[in-house]
Amino acid sequence: xxxNERVEQQxxxxxxxxxxxxxxxxxxxxLMTQSDSQLATPSSLSRSQLYDHIPDILAAFEKQISxxxxxxxxxxxxERHQSGAGHGLHRWQQGYQLRxxxxxxxxxxxxxxxxxxxYESSRNDLEPGLIKSVKRTLAVLCNDGVCESAxxx
Numbered sequence: 001x002x003x004n005e006r007v008e009q010q011x012x013x014x015x016x017x018x019x020x021x022x023x024x025x026x027x028x029x030x031l032m033t034q035s036d037s038q039l040a041t042p043s044s045l046s047r048s049q050l051y052d053h054i055p056d057i058l059a060a061f062e063k064q065i066s067x068x069x070x071x072x073x074x075x076x077x078x079e080r081h082q083s084g085a086g087h088g089l090h091r092w093q094q095g096y097q098l099r100x101x102x103x104x105x106x107x108x109x110x111x112x113x114x115x116x117x118x119y120e121s122s123r124n125d126l127e128p129g130l131i132k133s134v135k136r137t138l139a140v141l142c143n144d145g146v147c148e149s150a151x152x153x
Contacts, residue, residue, distance in 0.1 A: 007127045014134065015066035017119055018112075022058055025111050026051055032107040039103055041096045052090050054108065061112075061141050065134055088149025101149045109142040 001009070018025075030050060033039055091101045113135065120131045 003127065007130060010127055010130055011134070012066045014119060014130075015062040018058070018062050018065075018115065021115055022055065025058065025115055026054065028114075029054070029108050029111045032111065033104055036103060036107065039100050041091075041094060041100055045094065049090075049094065057108075057141070057145065058112075061138070064141075065137055088152035091149065092153055098150060098153050101153075102146050105142050105146045105149065108145075109138065112138050112142075 030047070033050070034043055088101060091104075116131055116135060116138065120126065
C-alpha cells in the first residue's frame with residue numbers, strides 16, 4: 001500500500017470513528033453549552049432545538065475528511081456552509097445574541113478537537129501529519145460556521 005493509499009484509508013477510518021462518536025460529541029457539546037455562564041439561551045431549548053443543524057455539520061465534516069475525490073470534498077464543504085448558515089438563521093430566530101452563537105461554535109470546536117486528540121492517542125500507526133491536516137480542516141469548519149452564522153444575523 002502506498003503512503004497516499006494509507007492516508008486515504010486512515011482518513012476513512014477516522015471519519016467512521018467520528019460518525020460512531022457523534023452522539024457522544026453532541027452530548028459533550030450540549031453539556032459545555034449548558035454549563036457556560038455566558039450562554040443564557042441554550043438552557044431554554046429542547047435537545048432537538050439545540051442540536052439543530054449540528055448533526056448535519058458533523059456529517060459533512062466526516063464526509064469531507066474522508067472524500068477521495070476533489071468533487072466530493074467540495075460538495076461536503078458546500079453542505080457545511082449551507083448547514084452553518086441554516087444553524088445561524090435558526091439561532092437568531094430563537095433569540096440568540098451574536099456572541100452566544102460564536103461561543104457555541106467555540107464549544108463545538110473544542111469538543112471535536114478533544115475527540116481528535118483521543119483518537120490520535122489511541123492510534124500509534126497514523127501517518128505523519130494526518131491529524132494535523134484534519135485539525136486544520138476542523139479549524140476551517142468552525143471558522144466558516146461562525147462566519148456563515150454571523151452573516152445570517
